[in-house]
Amino acid sequence: MNEERTIRVEEVTRVAAPPKARALDAETAPEKLERKRDYLEGFLAAKPAAVDPAAVGGDLYEAVIAALKDIYDPEIPVNIYDLGLIYNVEIDEGHVLVTMTLTTPHCPVAESMPGEVELRVGAVPGVGDAEVNLVWDPPWSPANMSDEARLELGML
16 A cells, blocks of 8 residues: 655746736726716616505504504503404505404403404594404414514513
């Protein structure tokens, strides 16, 4: 297993110089600046798309969500929105339909909570009337809660 290896050494006396960049092909500073200026003018001139007030992110939608966040479950110190009881909010020409559930069908506020939601949402400026659709499918679970609710309840 005693192999002999030979190393070959080659001496170099001269290396050809790499080709030089030609300045004629490059953009001049004013051309480059003008191109950037055009890009920025177009970018800054673009106006953001108008948001429908009744759509998610719109003023009316956000006001309805804020109203829902003011309603608290009497047994749990968390609002019904962060608790995950609100499944859907639809707004159509001032009519608001809230689809929600409760933590259990035997909840002590099963009779009063939907009425309170209707009253609070109906009181939001811009809402003509409010309707609550109480559903039991899918059933509520703690997985529906927001991180804020979990933190408040010491579950995070």
